[in-house]
Amino acid sequence: MKPAELARTLLAFVVLIVLHYTVRPLLGWRAAPDFLVIALLVVSIRVRPGTAAVVGLCVGLISDALDLQAFGAGALAMCVVGFAASWLKAVFFADDIILNALFLFAGKWAFDIIYLLTEHQYGFGELLLQLLVWSPLSALVTAAFGMLALLLLRPILKPQPA
Amino acid sequence: MPTAARAFSRRDSVLLVACVLTSIIARGLPDRLRDPVAATLRQTVLTPLVAMQRDAELTHRAWQSREARTLAQDSLALRSMTLDAVQAENERLRLLLGLGQELRWGFVPAEVLTGRGVGEDYTVTLSIGSRSGVKPFSPVVAPEGLVGMVKTVDPSMSIAILSAHPDFRVSAMAADGSAFGIVATHLGAEPERYLMEMRGVPIRSTLKPGTLIVSSGLGSTFPRGIPLGMVLGEIRTSELWARTYLLRPAVMPSEVTSVMVLLPERAHAGVESVWRAGRSSDSAARGVIAAADSIARVNRADSLATADPQGVSRSDARVRAPAADSAEVAHAAADSARRRRARARARAESAALADPSLRPIQHSDSAPKPPDVQPVPTPP
Numbered sequence: 001m002k003p004a005e006l007a008r009t010l011l012a013f014v015v016l017i018v019l020h021y022t023v024r025p026l027l028g029w030r031a032a033p034d035f036l037v038i039a040l041l042v043v044s045i046r047v048r049p050g051t052a053a054v055v056g057l058c059v060g061l062i063s064d065a066l067d068l069q070a071f072g073a074g075a076l077a078m079c080v081v082g083f084a085a086s087w088l089k090a091v092f093f094a095d096d097i098i099l100n101a102l103f104l105f106a107g108k109w110a111f112d113i114i115y116l117l118t119e120h121q122y123g124f125g126e127l128l129l130q131l132l133v134w135s136p137l138s139a140l141v142t143a144a145f146g147m148l149a150l151l152l153l154r155p156i157l158k159p160q161p162a
Numbered sequence: 163m164p165t166a167a168r169a170f171s172r173r174d175s176v177l178l179v180a181c182v183l184t185s186i187i188a189r190g191l192p193d194r195l196r197d198p199v200a201a202t203l204r205q206t207v208l209t210p211l212v213a214m215q216r217d218a219e220l221t222h223r224a225w226q227s228r229e230a231r232t233l234a235q236d237s238l239a240l241r242s243m244t245l246d247a248v249q250a251e252n253e254r255l256r257l258l259l260g261l262g263q264e265l266r267w268g269f270v271p272a273e274v275l276t277g278r279g280v281g282e283d284y285t286v287t288l289s290i291g292s293r294s295g296v297k298p299f300s301p302v303v304a305p306e307g308l309v310g311m312v313k314t315v316d317p318s319m320s321i322a323i324l325s326a327h328p329d330f331r332v333s334a335m336a337a338d339g340s341a342f343g344i345v346a347t348h349l350g351a352e353p354e355r356y357l358m359e360m361r362g363v364p365i366r367s368t369l370k371p372g373t374l375i376v377s378s379g380l381g382s383t384f385p386r387g388i389p390l391g392m393v394l395g396e397i398r399t400s401e402l403w404a405r406t407y408l409l410r411p412a413v414m415p416s417e418v419t420s421v422m423v424l425l426p427e428r429a430h431a432g433v434e435s436v437w438r439a440g441r442s443s444d445s446a447a448r449g450v451i452a453a454a455d456s457i458a459r460v461n462r463a464d465s466l467a468t469a470d471p472q473g474v475s476r477s478d479a480r481v482r483a484p485a486a487d488s489a490e491v492a493h494a495a496a497d498s499a500r501r502r503r504a505r506a507r508a509r510a511e512s513a514a515l516a517d518p519s520l521r522p523i524q525h526s527d528s529a530p531k532p533p534d535v536q537p538v539p540t541p542p
Contacts (some may be wrong), residue, residue, distance in 0.1 A: 073189055
């Protein structure tokens with residue numbers, strides 16, 4: 001990755017992290033968009049799988065620092081999702097809006113599944129409700145907001161001609 | 163999103179395994195090791211992010227509390243509006259009570275039923291009918307004056323035309339008897355919709371604005387002395403030998419909620435002294451206030467009378483001056499004397515009211531009549 005491209009990706013990453021801590025509490029929805037997952041996926045498709053896993057670990061640890069009961073669960077979920085996203089990015093070779101939305105949806109749902117199974121904070125019934133109702137809803141919202149964010153950040157993320 | 167097909171190498175696999183192991187270790191860390199790590203992260207990387215999150219949540223809470231505050235303000239405004247309506251109804255009922263005290267007999271209180279349809283602005287439905295003794299052409303009055311006249315009577319309800327009805331006529335005169343005429347509705351446009359006019363006033367009779375116009379009693383439908391309205395001014399008409407005056411009605415038809423229907427016997431007996439006695443509501447209000455004051459005074463006198471002088475503590479005795487004590491006792495004695503006189507008067511009035519011929523007719527639609535109450539009492 002060229003330095004200019006790296007800087008632009010980093011800028012988009014920071015912007016999405018900031019959005020996570022400003023827009024999400026402002027909305028106050030139960031099925032809220034997860035800008036951390038969007039930021040991770042934006043970075044993951046531009047770096048190697050190993051690097052994506054490291055980025056995921058860092059982002060996960062940062063988010064886990066505010067939730068001590070699940071410390072490490074978010075890090076595990078993030079590094080797995082980041083690695084998988086970077087590995088599978090060859091599938092999403094086209095700049096198709098539907099495929100990107102599906103990519104974000106699957107990434108957020110996978111994150112929730114790993115996170116919820118790792119943290120062990122819910123009973124079976126409530127876990128099923130979370131996995132089958134609230135997580136898909138949150139993934140849907142995340143995909144919608146992710147597409148919006150990608151459209152807004154397109155000037156930054158667009159590859160510059162050499 | 164840009165794409166580039168890259169297979170992951172051994173280095174990537176090692177990194178993934180390392181990250182997964184780190185996560186699992188972090189997940190299984192004991193509290194004494196986990197808390198310092200998390201605290202370090204919170205105090206370094208997360209500090210600005212947490213500050214932003216706090217600001218966002220404060221904004222969100224402020225927005226939510228604004229909605230709650232608006233709801234509370236709306237509720238308060240709604241409650242105050244209801245309070246105004248209750249106060250107005252209270253005042254209205256007090257006025258009606260005063261009128262009932264002045265009339266004493268031969269009337270039936272009635273509620274004006276709302277929900278009138280389009281085109282029924284000049285008629286009202288009353289909650290009483292022939293079972294209560296109401297007959298066609300019975301005058302309908304309010305504390306302020308004449309409301310209208312019963313037109314149709316059913317057993318349990320009746321329909322009355324208001325003074326603003328195009329067919330309504332009443333023989334009228336100035337309160338001082340200086341001029342006579344016929345009062346009818348003005349039939350003006352919306353601002354003057356409920357105004358009335360007094361027609362056929364002789365050319366030699368001049369009425370000043372503010373002159374009270376009352377019913378003259380001619381024609382035997384409406385008894386003499388019911389206020390109809392106030393003179394606003396003279397209207398120029400084509401009549402050469404008579405004047406026409408514009409009147410503001412004593413009762414606004416749109417504000418009528420509770421009325422009294424005068425029975426024919428009462429109408430024949432005359433009501434001239436009822437509205438001449440002044441605002442009957444004032445006497446009712448004075449009665450209510452006087453009753454409350456009397457009760458307060460009686461309680462005070464009783465408490466003083468029952469208080470044991472020996473039981474007064476020393477500190478009380480030091481605080482209270484002897485002169486104040488004697489003044490208090492003198493007031494109490496005077497109050498007790500006044501109370502005895504008031505009780506004697508009340509007993510006399512009760513005895514007088516116990517005479518069935520002095521009682522007002524009871525509303526037979528809402529409650530059954532006691533056997534000793536006469537449906538239509540004879541005038542005194």
